[in-house]
Amino acid sequence: MDLNIRTERFGQDDQSWLASAHGTDTARPVNIDVSTFTAGTHYPEGYLKSGFPLKKVGNRYGLRTSADTEPIEGHLFTAVKVPPGATVVVGALFWHGAVLAAKLPSSVDADGQATARDIRYF
Helix, strand or coil, rough: CCCCCHHHHHCCCCCCCCCCCHHHHCCCCEEEEEEHHHHHHHCCCCEECCCCCEEEEEEEEECCCCCCCCCEEEEECCCCCCCCCCCCCEEEEEEEECCHHHHHHCCCHHHHHHHCCCCCEC
C-alpha cells in the first residue's frame, strides 16, 4: 500500500470536436497501443488528447494518420494519461456520431474521412 502524498494537476479536456451529443453514450473501452503515438508530438504533456483518429492494430487501437490505408474505427473520446514507460493504455472509442474535422487534434484528410465506418464529418 502506497501512503505517500503526491500532487497531480488535471486540466480540462477539449471536446469541441464533437458536432453533437449523438453517440457519446455508446463509447466503448479499448486498449490503445502507445507505440503508434510519438511522445513529443502527440502527448508532450503526458496525456493523449481526445479526438485523435484511431485505427485497429491487431487486438488494440492506434493512431491513424493520412499515410495509413486502414479505416478509421473512431476517435479517442476522452483524454488519456500515458504513464512513463507505458506501452498500452485504456481509453474510450467514440465510434458512432458526428465530428467537426477542423477541431480535431490530428487532421483527418478526405480519404481518411471516407474510410470512417460510422463517423460523419463536418
